Amino acid sequence: MNAKAASLDRAILGNHYGISPQSGELAEWLIDGNNAGFGLNFQAQGLPRFLSEYYYDVSHWPVLISSAMRAQFADMVRTMPALICRGICRYYADDPKRFAERYRLPDAALQLLSGVVGDGSQVLVRYDLTMVDGKPKILEANVGSNIGGWQTGYLWPQFIEMIRSTPGRQHWDVRHTSTVDAFFRHIDTTIREHLGARATGNVLIMIEGYYLEHGFDREVQAMYRRILAESGRSGKLLFDGGADAISIDARGRVTFRGEIVDCVLKTTTPRANIVPELSRAHLRRLVYFPDNALFSLLGDKTNFAVLHAVREAGALTAHEAEMVDACIPWSAFVSEAVVEWRGRRANTIDLALALKDDLVLKRGMSAQGKDVFIGRFHTQDEWRTAVQTAGTDGAWLIQEYCRPDRLYAPTSDGEIAEHDAIWGVFGFGQQYGGAWGRLMRSNTGHGVVNCARGAKEFVVLEV
Incomplete structure (x- = not known):
């Protein structure tokens, strides 16, 4: 062990080694002060131009996951949406009206849910999880096409070059799963399966003007056409900032400025009436709309309370119950x-107040760390009011x-400090779509690790 690393917490260094032996070795080497060459160039040739003005801090230290950890993530991606x-x-089987009220959908939507979601092969998800004693615990599922975390994946060649420039690591087999590439491969495959012979390959992306101004449309257009060319198919990406030019005719066909589109991706908020129309068109297999109402409800955080309720009621198979116990914190x-x-049975409010330091309070539908209260980071009065x-x-x-499980990382002033890590694992259908993460210095703020609250991102590579 290196001199500086020897003075640090062995358990935290062990967390790095638990991710992969290479990740631990690299972290030790960097901790010992050998990080002069580890800097990122956001102006580098070949990077998408939007990264030149990227709005979140990115750690200069990558994390290298093992093949076993990648396989663990991939298994989670395959099984979780359907579960x-x-x-x-099962939870709402006898009370469709309660289901409708909870998710703000028609009563009949419950009858459609299982058939539409099926095995989850069309669902787009990013699972936000934390590692606890080396095991993943899923904190929430972010569902739909507007999920962030893919942006910094474009930096992977710089990280691999930096790693291979260090002594003794020139021949490390370091790889990266491109989230953007995996995303568009999923879109292509799903269009063909969902629409069949009618498919044109055209995809409409409702995207923020910021990305269009920085040429991201040309970047992904080229990637999508390469993917289509691999199997001799045609199609293209179309872009719009507000979906004002979308039309849906009497037969449910979706067009954009006169061109039929097979898929609509909602990365910005469109006009209010278009989502129900697109959802109906999806059900009729006239368009693939991954932000349809039935897919979107899978992102409600209260679903984790549902899973634990049906698990306690004995309504899950042994394998399903094992998955819930292993991956989903009690909710x-x-x-x-x-x-x-x-082992304690009590009034819910009373139990929450008594076990403040062991609990987190969350709103089912919220984002960017809003409406999340981590008990141990609040006073008793703050907690009581929230609960x-x-x-x-x-x-x-x-x-x-x-x-x-804490990790070491440099702060903005170069100090090596303990950080809490939240991982984001992408699943496109049943396929693993890469990973990414966020770091927040431990014991700061209110314990919520989110970029909107000051966390920095880290890039995940594979060995």
């Missing part, structure tokens, strides 16, 4: 009158606090 769907169907609706946890307010409706859950 969440089955849990919802419960705040609005439930009574819950049981750790009692949340108890007035069914939109909130309490969840077991999972203390992340």
Whole structure:
């Protein structure tokens, strides 16, 4: 062990080695001060121009996951959407009206859910998880085409070059799963399966003007056409900032400025009435719309309370129950009158107040770390107010606090410090689509690790 590394916490260094032996070795080497050449050039030739003005901080230290860890992520991606769907169907089976009220959908939507979601082969997800004693615990599922974290993946060649420039690592087999490439391969495959012989290969992306101004449309257009060319297919990407030019005719065909499109990706907020229309067209197999209402409900955080409720009721198979126990932190609706946890049966509000430091309070549908209260980072009065307010409706859950396996990383001033890490694992259909993560210096803020609250991103490579 190097001199500086020897003075640090062996357990945290062990977390790096648990990710992969190479990740641990590289971290030790960097901690010992050998990081002068580890800097990122956001102006480098070949990078998309939007990265030249990237708005979040990115760690100069990559994380290298092992093939075993990648396989673990891939298995989670394959199985989780269908498991969440089955849990919802079983939980609300006898009360479709309650289902409709919870997800703000028609009563009949529950009957459609299982058939539409199926095995999850069309769902786009990013699982936000933390590693606890080397095992993944999923904190939430972000569903739909507007999921971030893919942007910094374009930096991977710089990281591999930096690693191979260090002594003794020239021959490391370091790889990267391109999230953007995996995303568009999924789109291409799903269009053909969903629309069949009618497919044109045309995809409409509702995208922020920022990306169009920086030429990202040309970047992904070239990638998409390369993917299509591999199998001799045709098609193209179309871009619009607000979906004002989308039309849906009487037969449900979706067109954009006169051209038929097979897929609509919603990375910005479109006009309000277009989402239900596109959802209906998706159900009729006239368009692939991954942001349809039935897919989107899989991203509600209260689904984790649903999974634990059906698990406790014995409504899951042994394998399903094992998955819930292994991957999903204990969760419960705040609005439930009574819950049981750790052998203690109590009024839900009373239990939440008594176990503040062991729990997290979340709203089911929220983003960017909003409406998340980590008990141990709040005073008793703050916690009581939040819990009692949340108890007035069914939109909130309490969840077991999972203390992340900490990692060492440099701060903005170059100090080596402990950081809490939240991983984002992408799943496109049943295929692993790469990973990415965020770091927040430990014991700072309110414990929420989110870029909107000051976290820095880290790039994930594979060995």
